[in-house]
Amino acid sequence: MNDKISIYISNASDVTQPIISKLRSVIVATIPDIEENIKWNAPIFEKSGQSICSIMAFKKHVNFIFQHGKELVDQTNILVDIGAKSKMKGIKNITSLDDLPPVEVLQNLLLQAIKRI
Numbered sequence: 001m002n003d004k005i006s007i008y009i010s011n012a013s014d015v016t017q018p019i020i021s022k023l024r025s026v027i028v029a030t031i032p033d034i035e036e037n038i039k040w041n042a043p044i045f046e047k048s049g050q051s052i053c054s055i056m057a058f059k060k061h062v063n064f065i066f067q068h069g070k071e072l073v074d075q076t077n078i079l080v081d082i083g084a085k086s087k088m089k090g091i092k093n094i095t096s097l098d099d100l101p102p103v104e105v106l107q108n109l110l111l112q113a114i115k116r117i
Contacts, residue, residue, distance in 0.1 A: 001024075008042075008057075019057075019100070030106070031047065040054075048117055052066070053066050053067065063090055066089055066109065069089025071087065075108075078091055
């Protein structure tokens with residue numbers, strides 16, 4: 001695990017710390033050889049140098065973004081467009097752990113994202 005992400009989590013607000021930690025643990029458990037980095041002041045998770053997903057923490061919420069989310073099959077309709085011209089989709093405005101979908105849903109999306117590399 002990347003110490004810079006641990007520092008990022010420790011510097012996050014009390015509201016967002018558990019959300020970031022949970023997402024990170026699901027990502028690492030699902031893709032054990034994922035590469036953790038900080039880019040654009042946020043945790044980025046990569047495979048073979050290609051971004052898979054990122055976590056953007058704000059004071060009161062977190063956005064969990066898949067860089068090529070529009071290519072994923074989202075059976076639960078949890079992902080929203082990040083931008084009209086962007087390939088990104090994500091889960092926005094996560095304010096508590098209760099806002100996260102079941103771990104299995106996150107794992108399915110992560111495994112789909114990794115396969116597109």
